[in-house]
Each structure stands twice: as C-alpha cells, then as structure tokens.
Amino acid sequence: MADFKSTIDSAFSFQGDSILIGTAMLNKEAVVNTPVRLPLNMVSRHGLIAGATGTGKTKTIQHFAESLSEKGVSVLLMDIKGDLSGIARPGVSNPKIDERVAKIGGEWKPKQFPVELMSISGEKGLRLRATVSEFGPLLLSKILELNDNQQGAVTVIFKFCDDHQMPLLDIKDFREVLRFITNEGKENIKEYGTVSTATAGVIMRKLLELEQQGGDIFFGEKSFDVNDLLRKDSNGQGFINIIRLCDIQDKPKLFSTFMLCLLAEIYKSFPEMGDKAAPKIAIFIDEAHLIFNDASKALMDQLEQVIRLIRSKGVGIYFCTQVPSDIPESVLSQLGSKFQHAMRAFTANDRKDIKLVAQNYPETEFYKTDSLITEMGIGEAMISVLNEKGIPAPLVHTLLSPPVTRMDILTTQEQDEIVNNSSIARSYNEEIDRNSAYEMLKNKIQPDSAPPVKTVEKPSKKVGEDGGLDISKRIAEVSKNPVVKQVARELTRGLMGMLFGKR
Ligand SMILES: Nc1ncnc2c1ncn2[C@@H]1O[C@H](COP(=O)(O)OP(=O)(O)O)[C@@H](O)[C@H]1O
Ligand SMILES: [Mg+2]
Numbered sequence: 315m316a317d318f319k320s321t322i323d324s325a326f327s328f329q330g331d332s333i334l335i336g337t338a339m340l341n342k343e344a345v346v347n348t349p350v351r352l353p354l355n356m357v358s359r360h361g362l363i364a365g366a367t368g369t370g371k372t373k374t375i376q377h378f379a380e381s382l383s384e385k386g387v388s389v390l391l392m393d394i395k396g397d398l399s400g401i402a403r404p405g406v407s408n409p410k411i412d413e414r415v416a417k418i419g420g421e422w423k424p425k426q427f428p429v430e431l432m433s434i435s436g437e438k439g440l441r442l443r444a445t446v447s448e449f450g451p452l453l454l455s456k457i458l459e460l461n462d463n464q465q466g467a468v469t470v471i472f473k474f475c476d477d478h479q480m481p482l483l484d485i486k487d488f489r490e491v492l493r494f495i496t497n498e499g500k501e502n503i504k505e506y507g508t509v510s511t512a513t514a515g516v517i518m519r520k521l522l523e524l525e526q527q528g529g530d531i532f533f534g535e536k537s538f539d540v541n542d543l544l545r546k547d548s549n550g551q552g553f554i555n556i557i558r559l560c561d562i563q564d565k566p567k568l569f570s571t572f573m574l575c576l577l578a579e580i581y582k583s584f585p586e587m588g589d590k591a592a593p594k595i596a597i598f599i600d601e602a603h604l605i606f607n608d609a610s611k612a613l614m615d616q617l618e619q620v621i622r623l624i625r626s627k628g629v630g631i632y633f634c635t636q637v638p639s640d641i642p643e644s645v646l647s648q649l650g651s652k653f654q655h656a657m658r659a660f661t662a663n664d665r666k667d668i669k670l671v672a673q674n675y676p677e678t679e680f681y682k683t684d685s686l687i688t689e690m691g692i693g694e695a696m697i698s699v700l701n702e703k704g705i706p707a708p709l710v711h712t713l714l715s716p717p718v719t720r721m722d723i724l725t726t727q728e729q730d731e732i733v734n735n736s737s738i739a740r741s742y743n744e745e746i747d748r749n750s751a752y753e754m755l756k757n758k759i760q761p762d763s764a765p766p767v768k769t770v771e772k773p774s775k776k777v778g779e780d781g782g783l784d785i786s787k788r789i790a791e792v793s794k795n796p797v798v799k800q801v802a803r804e805l806t807r808g809l810m811g812m813l814f815g816k817r
Contacts (some may be wrong), residue, residue, distance in 0.1 A: 365655020400720035
C-alpha cells in the first residue's frame with residue numbers, strides 16, 4: 315500500500331502545469347489524497363473516454379472541460395444528448411459529492427463557466443455555417459460520395475466559378491451553376507472540360523440527398539471564424555463552446571462532414587505551435603461512433619490525417635464512446651490518454667471487447683485489469699495518460715473528481731439567456747443572402763426583370779447586344795464590385811487545398 319501510494323505520487327508529480335483527474339484507488343478503495351493528473355502539455359495528444367452507459371463518461375468530460383477552462387484553455391463540446399449545457403450554471407452539493415470530495419482531497423466550490431451555445435441546425439445558439447467555396451471541390455465531392463469522373467466535374471465547376479469570380483455560398487448557388495453549364499452555358503464551360511448531362515444529374519441528386527439531411531442549413535453565410543472558439547472571459551478562463559447536436563443522431567453523414575470541415579478549418583487557421591506547448595483548445599466528441607459508423611473510406615482517411623496533423627496546432631481531440639472498438643484502429647492508435655470507465659459483459663462479443671481492452675493497457679502489478687474493467691463503480695475509470703515527457707504513466711484505477719457545475723441540463727429560459735447575452739451570436743445569426751453565383755446567373759438570363767441586388771450595383775448600361783447573354787461581359791461588370799472581389803479572394807485562399815489538395 316505504501317509502495318502503491320509512493321509509486322503513484324512520484325509518477326504523477328509534474329514540474330509543469332497539470333489538471334487533476336481524481337484520486338488513485340487500490341483494491342477498489344480510494345487511496346485518500348493520491349492525485350492522478352494529466353499534464354497540460356499532453357492534452358494535445360488526444361484521448362479516448364470509453365465505458366458503458368451510465369458509468370460517468372459525460373461527467374468526466376464535464377470535469378475535464380471545467381479544469382481546462384480554468385487554466386485558460388478553450389473547449390469545444392459536441393453535445394449529442396444535450397446533457398452538457400449545465401456547465402454554464404453552478405452545481406449544487408449533495409452528500410454523494412461531499413463523500414467523493416473527502417476522498418479525493420481539496421475542496422468543492424460550486425462555480426459556473428463561460429459558455430457559448432452553438433448549433434448547426436435549428437437549435438438555439440450561434441449558427442455555425444461554412445460556404446460551399448470554403449469547402450472546396452475535393453471535400454464537397456467526398457461528402458457527396460462522388461466517383462472520380464463526377465469529382466472531375468465538380469472541380470471544373472469550382473474552377474469556372476473561381477475564374478469568373480462567382481462566389482459559391484450555398485447549395486442553391488452550386489445547383490444553379492450546374493444547371494447553367496448543362497443548358498445555356500454549355501459553351502462557356504467548354505474550355506474547362508465537359509460535364510455530361512448524366513454526370514450533372516447524379517451530382518444534382520446527391521446534392522438533394524445532402525439537403526434532405528439538413529446540409530443546406532449548414533452551407534451559407536456568415537461563415538464561422540474558428541478563432542472565435544478561442545475567446546476568454548475577463549478572468550482569463552477559456553470559453554466552453556457547446557455545439558448542440560441533439561437532432562443530428564439520425565444524420566450521421568452531416569455530422570461527419572461537419573466534423574471534418576471544422577477540423578480542417580481549425581488546422582488551416584491556427585498557427586503551428588510545436589508539440590510541447592500548452593494546448594489552445596480541446597475538442598470532445600460525445601457519441602463518437604456516429605462519426606465513424608457511416609463514414610466512407612475516403613472520409614475516414616481524411617479524418618485520420620487531420621487528427622494526426624492537428625496536434626501540433628495545440629488542439630487535442632477526445633472521443634467519447636461505449637466501446638473502444640467503435641473507433642477505427644488507425645485513429646485509436648493516435649490517442650495518448652485513455653479514460654476507461656466500466657464495461658458490461660452481457661454477450662460473448664462484450665467479453666471479447668473487454669479482453670481486448672485489457673490487453674491493450676500497460677502491464678500493472680497492482681490490478682487485475684480484465685476483471686476490474688467490469689467491476690468498477692460509477693464515476694471511476696482506469697486511467698492511462700502520458701507523463702509530461704510523453705512517456706506512459708502507470709495504469710491507475712481512479713476515483714474521478716466531480717464537476718463543480720450543474721449535473722443537469724439548462725432550462726429553455728437559461729439557454730435563451732446565454733444566447734441573448736452572447737457578444738458574437740447576433741452577428742452570426744443574421745440572415746445574409748449575398749449576391750452570389752445564383753443571383754449572378756439569374757441576372758444574366760433576365761437582365762431587365764432581375765431585382766436590384768443588395769450588394770452589387772446593376773450595370774448602368776445594358777450588357778451585350780444579345781440581351782445580356784454574354785456572360786464574360788456580365789461577370790466582368792459584376793466583379794468590379796468590391797464585395798464580390800473580396801469573396802473571390804476568400805474563394806482562392808486555400809479552400810482546404812493545403813490539406814486535401816496534396817493527396
Ligand atoms: N465524476 C463524477 N462525480 C459525481 N457523480 C458522477 C460522476 N460520474 C458519474 N456520476 C453520476 O453518474 C451519473 C451518470 O453519469 P454520466 O456521466 O451521465 O454517464 P454516461 O455519460 O457514461 O452515460 C451522473 O448523473 C452522476 O450522478
Ligand atoms: Mg453520456
């Protein structure tokens with residue numbers, strides 16, 4: 315016992331900053347005041363939070379998020395079940411928490427944290443959106459699961475729009491260009507390549523599918539600036555950004571698309587920091603199997619690549635799921651910290667999973683890992699983290715710290731309060747339908763009946779003798795407008811090309 319405590323004490327005493335996870339346990343009893351910690355410089359090595367339903371995974375995320383925010387690290391929570399919003403309000407003590415805290419040591423002070431509620435659908439919160447242009451041809455093709463030939467057509471369309479400074483903001487824009495180049499614009503596209511009617515038809519159908527999954531809500535302006543995830547409050551605490559995804563469970567494709575887009579955007583926007591620094595942000599993905607279940611091989615490869623690269627940008631990603639085998643091996647092998655809550659052995663398959671999990675943990679003289687995995691209590695976990703030098707710390711059965719915020723959801727009124735008090739939500743939630751490819755092409759076809767547009771002045775003289783059918787002239791006129799110019803520049807600023815173009 316003395317041996318155990320001194321082993322843990324020395325393994326988890328770090329020179330740099332760290333966050334407290336809980337207190338070590340031996341023979342299923344808490345060893346009072348034997349802190350298990352995660353060094354801050356290892357947060358960006360990613361992690362896994364696994365365990366059966368009701369074993370405490372979400373509370374682990376909640377405590378983790380609170381501790382990071384306190385250290386000035388921002389947090390992004392993918393809240394699928396909607397049970398993390400309580401972090402915006404102080405917790406209420408109860409005898410169970412008091413008992414837990416007495417074993418862990420230290421004091422428990424109820425507290426609330428700065429929270430921004432976000433949504434990619436109709437839920438309350440700041441609306442996260444991205445333009446089709448920002449997505450770029452490769453990623454868009456991947457989501458639509460297009461073959462090489464169809465992807466070629468999409469690339470042609472992007473290039474065409476790029477050259478003619480036609481911003482592709484939403485799906486409506488893309489569809490209109492697709493329609494245009496297979497009809498009256500056939501000649502205009504010739505120098506770029508051919509897009510057959512059949513190919514256009516397939517793409518059109520896939521776009522429709524995406525729209526039915528809610529993809530049209532996600533595409534458009536104002537596109538989200540990922541640097542807004544890194545805000546701090548006046549006390550220097552990192553914001554906890556909660557993306558409410560309660561209505562996305564039956565839309566796995568939209569979820570994985572969104573995740574990939576967000577990660578790619580973060581990768582593109584954040585500066586390189588090297589491996590050693592404190593993290594900028596930690597991202598927690600609850601019910602992570604949803605991302606992987608329906609993802610195509612191509613999407614998976616991209617995800618795996620982003621996860622590998624994003625580490626050096628100071629970004630840690632934590633996957634939360636019931637069994638580790640929900641996560642593909644290629645991703646699993648990149649996860650530095652593991653929080654394994656209890657697993658349940660109902661079926662032969664379960665027992666196989668448990669055996670595998672136990673085998674994957676480091677050898678330990680203190681525990682019988684495979685039996686302990688099924689016997690741990692709620693709010694306990696087998697913890698395997700990296701020490702501050704990046705070497706695995708000993709596997710330790712841990713009684714986990716309780717959250718200091720509310721362990722329950724917010725009321726509708728409380729949610730409204732947060733959204734209304736947000737300093738940035740309003741600017742993102744305004745509806746903008748700026749002049750883009752759709753309007754530009756529509757205008758061209760009916761120059762006289764087209765409504766005067768908001769941001770682009772109508773050309774003073776009639777365009778072309780042929781009643782406006784000369785697209786190059788028309789576009790030249792429109793693109794003199796500074797707003798359009800600016801969008802066109804955005805259009806070419808990488809389009810995730812640096813990440814996806816190389817492959
Ligand atoms: N670290 C903890 N501290 C205090 N209570 C906890 C802790 N972890 C779990 N619990 C208790 O267990 C319940 C279920 O935990 P939860 O995190 O929702 O499980 P899961 O996400 O694995 O389904 C919580 O409502 C809470 O009462
Ligand atoms: Mg949960």
